[in-house]
Amino acid sequence: MTNANHFQPVHDTRNLYRHLLDSMARPGKINDIAELFHHVPETCPCSAGSYALAHTLLDHQVRFHFYSQDLHAPDAERSIEWTTGSHHTTPVDADYLFIDTAPETDEIRAIMQNVRIGTLAEPEKSATIILHVRKLSGSDNLDVPMLLHGPGVNGWHLLSAEGMDAEWLRMRAVRNREYPTGCDFILFDDEGQIAALPRTTLIESGVI
Template sequence: MTKVEPFDAVIHTQQIYRKLLDCMARPGKVNSIEPYLVQEDHENLFSKPLLSLAYTLVDREVSFHVISDLKEKAEQYIYWQTFSRAAELHEAHYVFIGKQLSDSEIQSVMNEVKAGTLEDPHLSATILIQVNTLTDSPGDGMKIKLTGPGIQGTREVYADGMPSAWIAERKKINSEFPLGVDMILTTSSGEIMAIPRTTLIEKEEI
């Protein structure tokens, strides 16, 4: 039996952060953070990948918002671990989506999140969404074709379990560049992929 190393809040979050930086620099690239995930079983509270990403990204200097069935408990737990403060959706730097949302719920979220300002476009939200699968090979789910900085030509990725409303609403909110939101997708097994606000989604198919 393979021995699972205990989660190290310093070493493992550094490894996750490096993977995230690589994803942000190469939009659509699928990396795995599976070796660095927290080992506590909080599936009913928050998935291990989202919890691990929260440990990595939030601290005293930023705020976060959780959308899940156990929102208050999840936010309290993240606060205990990071000392970051939970905030209302329109104020939060990071938004963690811990459950499937309807199209109308997605529209409501995207109408409220921070998109930055012309003076400070970087003061926008990063939305983290868990999907079923992510792959850069033809597979199930939505086909997303990406272009823009960090992509040579185009890159195609496939996301199963991601409602197309996320893409449609992202297009609206990112239409006035440099305003917009960044997105990070993850799976329960620890695959991650980034779609920065500078990335264009040329087309998508179900």
């Protein structure tokens, strides 16, 4: 029997992984994982989303980069390393990049220019960016509207985000232009909602 007041390394990560698979298979679909966020310890030195996703995706075989402007960022890096067995590294060497607070536009460019996108022979050697935004919506009522097309999307799908710099989308289009190379995105917000933008998803928006 699980304890609902604590994040369960097996039960909760399996639950979250199922939601992630659904999000990747249905780009732009918003999944609600707020209940899992409530299990994250209040003393966690990073956002609940980064904590939960790190414990779901990381192990000793992969490396991660954690970006935050918070003073507790070094504590978050050490905590994730200690509890997942993964090791913190630079953006260019990371399998997963956790962007916990909003970077400046020039920092976004630097991250995206260095993120791994694989090669034509080995596209699987690409990275996934886990991006913390303020809010996600299935309509166009937020700052950054995205009209999604491609595999897993029936016609088109609308997703919008608040607290997401449009530079992420501009740089994503540049780095993902030569399929099958590219990087995948997982978005999560403060309310415990997640959505995915796989590299195969095309995005039309007035901001690009």
